[in-house]
Amino acid sequence: MxxxxxxxxxxxxxxxxxxxxxxxxxxxxxxxxxxxxxxxxxxxxxxxxxxxxxxxxxxxxxxxxxxxxxxxxxxxxxxxxxxxxxxxxxxxxxxxxxxxxxxxxxxxxxxxxxxxxxxxxxxxxxxxxxxxxxxxxxxxxxxxxxxxxxxxxxxxxxxxxxxxxxxxxxxxxxNHQPIGYNLLPQKFTMPELQTLYETILDKQLDRRNFHRKMTAFGILKRLKETRKGGAHRAPFLYSFDMRKYQKALKQGLNGGW
Amino acid sequence: MxxxxxxxxxxxxxxxxxxxxxxxxxxxxxxxxxxxxxxxxxxxxxxxxxxxxxxxxxxxxxxxxxxxxxxxxxxxxxxxxxxxxxxxxxxxxxxxxxxxxxxxxxxxxxxxxxxxxxxxxxxxxxxxxxxxxxxxxxxxxxxxxxxxxxxxxxxxxxxxxxxxxxxxxxxxxxNHQPIGYNLLPQKFTMPELQTLYETILDKQLDRRNFHRKMTAFGILKRLKETRKGGAHRAPFLYSFDMRKYQKALKQGLNGGW
DNA sequence: AATTGTTTGTGTTGTTCTGACACAATGATA
DNA sequence: TATCATTGTGTCAGAACAACACAAACAATT
CATH class of the missing domain: 3.90.79.10 (Nucleoside Triphosphate Pyrophosphohydrolase)
Structure with missing residues (x-):
């Protein structure tokens, strides 16, 4: 039709x-x-x-x-x-x-x-x-x-x-599922991901704690490239590991009870 | 109509x-x-x-x-x-x-x-x-x-x-909001509430940790009555404090980020 | 080529939360 | 009065979390 x-x-x-x-x-x-x-x-x-x-x-x-x-x-x-x-x-x-x-x-x-x-x-x-x-x-x-x-x-x-x-x-x-990556290009840096979270939640987050918690999920893959061009230290690029994500989803990311 | x-x-x-x-x-x-x-x-x-x-x-x-x-x-x-x-x-x-x-x-x-x-x-x-x-x-x-x-x-x-x-x-x-009380009568005991949670989640929970976490929410009111009649120690009755619940809802019970 | 400024990567510490466990108190029953 | 099953409460170790400090990297400036 x-x-x-x-x-x-x-x-x-x-x-x-x-x-x-x-x-x-x-x-x-x-x-x-x-x-x-x-x-x-x-x-x-x-x-x-x-x-x-x-x-x-x-x-x-x-x-x-x-x-x-x-x-x-x-x-x-x-x-x-x-x-x-x-x-x-x-x-x-x-x-x-x-x-x-x-x-x-x-x-x-x-x-x-x-x-x-x-x-x-x-x-x-x-x-x-x-x-x-x-x-x-x-x-x-x-x-x-x-x-x-x-x-x-x-x-x-x-x-x-x-x-x-x-x-x-x-x-x-x-807060319960890492859906944020959908809003970013395939390769992104940790600061970019954090800014995304801060924007959506309208709240400042601690850079180091964010990094720790985010990597602890085990669903990000750190690439060997960095994003050069900024006037400062080049951050690593990450990509989203869909396979690990699906696994994590089944178990539930954070528990509750 | x-x-x-x-x-x-x-x-x-x-x-x-x-x-x-x-x-x-x-x-x-x-x-x-x-x-x-x-x-x-x-x-x-x-x-x-x-x-x-x-x-x-x-x-x-x-x-x-x-x-x-x-x-x-x-x-x-x-x-x-x-x-x-x-x-x-x-x-x-x-x-x-x-x-x-x-x-x-x-x-x-x-x-x-x-x-x-x-x-x-x-x-x-x-x-x-x-x-x-x-x-x-x-x-x-x-x-x-x-x-x-x-x-x-x-x-x-x-x-x-x-x-x-x-x-x-x-x-x-x-896991995110204490909605369980809706399924219970106005007065209920902690063991009853726990059994409800265990039934819904299909998972055994530790009695003491459950008690701690539940009371920590601050939305239950312990009454001065106990439920007598069981063959054992009479558990306290609780009721749900709707006022505190509404407050807690606004702040979000467990955070996330 | 060295200096400077800003940002990123990572480590540490103290506090809080969570999970596993022990023991005393209670109430009906024998 | 003793017994038994259940409830109330406390403790302790490990994990998670918030707050924080310092070194490394990059580009722009000198």
């Missing part, structure tokens, strides 16, 4: 293609300039900023739908992508936004247009390598850009809430 | 009342006889066992819908209830089960009956005080009973998967 490309067919006849009532939104996070970035769309006409989202094809797995949206906006495949929450308030979706957009596009939607129904939204978050992303707006938006998470204004509908819940989830998960 | 009670109206005309495509399933856990129990329904006609579930009213919050299902099956309100995962495989719902049920009820459903559509399901889990529950079957089932989680056979559709994911989530969360 092909996903329709034409705006009018897609919007007007969504009920032909998509599962009713269900939408999804993706919080796509990247790391650049020592800052956490989130990928946002600027909607046509309204100019409102929104998270990339989409709908689920009638015969499509929800996870596949999320991966599809991620691919369409970033070009990336096989990426760390997890559902984190369902947003199901009855008044969360707002048909009037879509109505205005359609009207400004010269389309007069019927009052029972598919888009005006109530949607619940499944929230997904993705951790991506900033450098590998080619942001690409969809048919409904004029821009698709990275925004510093500290410089986010008011987003469409409940998207601020969705974003915050995603960040909260990432922070929690970072 | 009233929820319809009549089976025929409810099943036949679900599209009048409920959000399409969206269902929810509740994993309701209790603790009894030193065993974790889950509340299951035995479906009419097919005799298959299933998790209690339901649909979301058109103007209803998904959380409210889950609370409603919980109330209808157990009589309980204001209970620990959390969504934990969305099950969105395209082939997970199985209209044929409903079709057979309807046929045996003497109802000939039309092929485009609302029940035969694809449903995604939002999984919720609840932790309840076993003694306070009055299990009550719904219009579609003959029994509503507690089952030991070690004696669960094959459940309807993907309900085994849903149950397992719920248990996995509870185990993880138990």
């Amino acid at each position: 092909q996903v329709p490309n034409q705006l009018s067919a897609f919007i007007q006849e969504g009920d032909k293609w998509f599962l009713p009532s269900v939408s999804l939104d993706c919080v796509i996070l990247g790391f650049h300039d020592n800052q956490l970035k989130v990928l946002l769309l600027k909607l046509k006409h309204s100019g409102v900023w929104a998270l990339p989202g989409g709908f689920v094809l009638k015969e499509e797995d929800t996870e596949t739908a999320a991966a599809r949206v991620l691919k369409e906006r970033t070009g990336l495949q096989d990426i760390f992508l997890q559902q984190f929450h369902v947003f199901g308030a009855p008044n969360r979706s707002d048909g009037s936004i879509h109505r205005k957009g359609l009207l400004k596009s010269g389309i007069e939607p019927s009052p029972d247009n598919w888009l005006f129904q109530r949607f619940i939204s499944i929230g997904y978050y993705a951790l991506v390598d900033f450098a590998h992303v080619t942001p690409f707006p969809d048919e409904n938006s004029t821009e698709c850009v990275w925004k510093d998470i500290h410089e986010i204004g008011s987003l469409m509908m409940d998207h601020n809430e969705i974003l915050n819940k995603a960040l909260e989830t990432v922070r929690l998960q970072l | 009233q929820v319809p009670n009549q089976l025929s109206a409810f099943i036949q005309e679900g599209d009048k009342w409920f959000l399409p495509s969206v269902s929810l399933d509740c994993v309701i856990l209790g603790f009894h006889d030193n065993q974790l129990k889950v509340l299951l329904l035995k479906l009419k006609h097919s005799g298959v066992w299933a998790l209690p579930g339901g649909f979301v009213l058109k103007e209803e919050d998904t959380e409210t819908a889950a609370a409603r299902v919980l109330k209808e099956r157990t009589g309980l309100q204001d209970i620990f209830l959390q969504q934990f995962h969305v099950f969105g495989a395209p082939n997970r719902s199985d209209g044929s089960i409903h079709r057979k049920g309807l046929l045996k009820s003497g109802i000939e459903p039309s092929p485009d009956n609302w029940l035969f559509q694809r449903f995604i399901s939002i999984g919720y889990y609840a932790l309840v005080d076993f003694a306070h529950v009055t299990p009550f079957p719904d219009e579609n089932s003959t029994e509503c009973v507690w089952k030991d989680i070690h004696e669960i056979g094959s459940l309807m559709m993907d309900h085994n998967e849903i149950l397992n994911k719920a248990l996995e989530t509870v185990r993880l969360q138990l």
